[in-house]
Amino acid sequence: xxxxxxxxxxxxxxxxxxxxxxxxxxxxxxxxxxxxxxxxxxxxxxxxxxxxxxxxxxxxxxxxxxxxxxxxxxxxxxxxxxxxxxxxxxxxxxxxxxxxxxxxxxxxxxxxxxxxxxxxxxxxxxxxxxxxxxxxxxxxxxxxxxxxxxxxxxxxxxxxxxxxxxxxxxxxxxxxxxxxxxxxxxxxxxxxxxxxxxxxxxxxxxxxxxxxxxxxxxxxxxxxxxxxxxxxxxxxxxxxxxxxxxxxxxxxxxxxxxxxxxxxxxxxxxxxxxxxxxxxxxxxxxxxxxxxxxxxxxxxxxxxxxxxxxxxxxxxxxxxxxxxxxxxxxxxxxxxxxxxxxxxxxxxxxxxxxxxxxxxxxxxxxxxxxxxxxxxxxxxxxxxxxxxxxxxxxxxxxxxxxxxxxxxxxxxxxxxxxxxxxxxxxxxxxxxxxxxxxxxxxxxxxxxxx
Numbered sequence: 086x087x088x089x090x091x092x093x094x095x096x097x098x099x100x101x102x103x104x105x106x107x108x109x110x111x112x113x114x115x116x117x118x119x120x121x122x123x124x125x126x127x128x129x130x131x132x133x134x135x136x137x138x139x140x141x142x143x144x145x146x147x148x149x150x151x152x153x154x155x156x157x158x159x160x161x162x163x164x165x166x167x168x169x170x171x172x173x174x175x176x177x178x179x180x181x182x183x184x185x186x187x188x189x190x191x192x193x194x195x196x197x198x199x200x201x202x203x204x205x206x207x208x209x210x211x212x213x214x215x216x217x218x219x220x221x222x223x224x225x226x227x228x229x230x231x232x233x234x235x236x237x238x239x240x241x242x243x244x245x246x247x248x249x250x251x252x253x254x255x256x257x258x259x260x261x262x263x264x265x266x267x268x269x270x271x272x273x274x275x276x277x278x279x280x281x282x283x284x285x286x287x288x289x290x291x292x293x294x295x296x297x298x299x300x301x302x303x304x305x306x307x308x309x310x311x312x313x314x315x316x317x318x319x320x321x322x323x324x325x326x327x328x329x330x331x332x333x334x335x336x337x338x339x340x341x342x343x344x345x346x347x348x349x350x351x352x353x354x355x356x357x358x359x360x361x362x363x364x365x366x367x368x369x370x371x372x373x374x375x376x377x378x379x380x381x382x383x384x385x386x387x388x389x390x391x392x393x394x395x396x397x398x399x400x401x402x403x404x405x406x407x408x409x410x411x412x413x414x415x416x417x418x419x420x421x422x423x424x425x426x427x428x429x430x431x432x433x434x435x436x437x438x439x440x441x442x443x444x445x446x447x448x449x450x451x452x453x454x455x456x457x458x459x460x461x462x463x464x465x466x467x468x469x470x471x472x473x474x475x476x477x478x479x480x481x482x483x484x485x486x487x488x489x490x491x492x493x494x495x496x497x498x499x500x501x502x503x504x505x506x507x508x509x510x511x512x513x514x515x516x517x518x519x520x521x522x523x524x525x526x527x528x529x530x531x532x533x534x535x
Contacts, residue, residue: 100256100265106132106235107501108494109268111242111255114142115483116467117274118225119167119490120497124272125232127498127518132266133234134257136241137405140225142276144483145218146405148304150352151203151343153482156212158443160189164436164484166524167491174224175216181346182214201316202344207443217346237266245271245284251461252284270462270497270507274490277364278412278469286457288412293474298481299410300357301368303376307384308400312348314393329390338383342394350400353383354407363408372406409468409481416471417508418453420480425449430527433512435492435519437527441479449527450485452515455493456508462500464507466493488524495519 108124110117113135121133133140143149152172155164162169162185172180183199190196190210199205204213229236240259245252246267254267273280278288292299319326333339340355356379361368380399387394418431425440431451438448454471455464465471466489468481479485495518500507503514516526 100263103264103266104132104235104237105254105267106130107268108132108270108272108497109134109254109266110272110274110494111280112142112274112276112467113137113140113225113236113238114274114276114467115144115486116276116490116493117142117272118229119487120272120274120466120494121234122167122170122229122232123491123494123522124498125229125234126522127495127502129498129501131234131494131498132237132268133229134237134240134242134255134266136239138238139222140229141218141221143405143407144216145222145225146403147407148218148306148352148401148403149354149407149483150218150345151215151354152213153479153484154206154211154213154439155484156188157439157447158189158207158209160210162188162212163439163447163525164488166488166519166522168484168487169523171221171224171228171487172214172216174228175220179217179220179346180214181216181344182212183210185212188212197320201320209443211439215343215345242275242280245280245463247284250459252280252463255280269501270464272464272466272490272493272497273469274466274493276408276411276467276469278414278465281414281457281460281463281465281469282412284457284460284463286460287415288469289415290410290412291474292410293478296478297357297409298474298478300359301361301363301372301409302355302357302407303373303380304352304354304403304407305380305399306345306350306352306401307342307397308350309396309398310342310349310351311393312342312344312351315342315351315391316344318392332390333386336382336386338379338386340383342387342391351397353380356383363406363411369406377402410477412469413477414455414457414465414469414471416454416465417456417458418451418471420451420454420470420472420476422473422475425476434526435515435524436485436488437525438480438485438488447527450480450488450492452492452496452512455489455496462507464493464497466490491522491524492519495522
């Protein structure tokens with residue numbers, strides 16, 4: 086703490102309890118939405134607190150409309166469960182992705198077609214669709230309401246309610262002032278580990294310099310273009326396209342238009358910026374200003390040199406800043422490169438991630454990487470998991486956040502139902518409920534028959 090900083094002493098006061106519940110989920114991004122839906126579906130009275138007026142987090146408000154790989158390099162869809170439940174409800178015109186028949190295809194012509202639409206990597210077609218963020222917001226609301234989740238929007242959790250090493254709820258602030266929600270189990274789906282950090286849990290923040298997992302930016306959509314014409318140019322004139330990209334990097338733009346489900350709209354996921362801390366309000370403010378200044382440069386540049394982009398204009402800027410990394414929990418188990426690269430399957434597996442490269446086997450995700458070391462009745466979910474920086478490169482992605490959120494919500498619901506301590510819940514019970522909710526596991530456990 087900076088001893089030179091001035092301080093004031095806040096007067097002690099009684100905080101009114103707004104609600105009580107079985108499971109409280111803090112944060113309505115991919116992990117939080119999945120956790121809340123899955124906990125409620127498993128029978129828990131569930132409340133979700135979200136600081137914005139929408140659900141989906143970076144997949145909607147952050148305009149990360151390209152959903153990363155959910156199929157492995159052989160074409161098997163391994164991110165399932167809540168992800169399927171959500172995406173299967175999207176109208177066909179609001180989602181762009183390859184048909185199941187070509188997942189895993191290495192046919193050059195098919196790969197070339199889907200590569201230009203952000204659905205083929207390492208010469209393999211993958212299930213990695215692009216979605217309409219507004220449709221995903223609405224669909225997220227409907228699915229959580231359908232499962233009985235109580236939603237509290239426009240509210241920011243600011244402190245855990247602690248009883249020694251046990252969390253009993255959170256204090257949140259809104260236009261109505263400062264209030265509390267009490268819960269039997271709390272899911273920290275803030276993305277930044279706000280709740281577990283304030284509860285006193287240890288965390289890591291080291292980065293992988295060779296990746297983008299630590300960069301930050303404001304994404305934006307452009308409309309008024311002809312994306313098919315743009316794609317045709319990049320495919321038929323690769324040398325000219327390469328020159329354009331090289332010039333963009335020289336000018337400090339460093340980002341290219343990516344398709345959306347609609348031909349007249351594209352998304353820019355940058356320019357990405359390094360060296361900023363998304364937990365520092367001065368850094369966040371600077372990134373907002375710099376990002377918006379760079380947007381104009383990006384649009385002006387491509388208008389002048391990219392066929393199909395002549396009439397493009399910025400139609401939407403992300404209300405939620407694009408942050409990829411801050412705190413990583415030091416949990417009961419840590420996902421590390423040395424284990425998953427060798428194909429280790431954890432006994433407490435709660436899902437399977439596609440590996441970042443075809444040279445590695447599918448990645449087993451353990452429940453204990455979400456469980457804090459000392460705080461009782463608290464579980465993390467999402468990009469704040471316990472892992473090394475290299476593992477965070479891909480585990481931070483939206484599909485994996487759906488995966489981890491679903492497991493956290495189910496674990497929380499079973500803890501409430503059985504009266505067990507969260508860390509003592511039977512992994513077999515968790516895995517059975519995961520399978521009942523459609524989650525893919527490498528070690529299948531048959532659910533009990535009625």
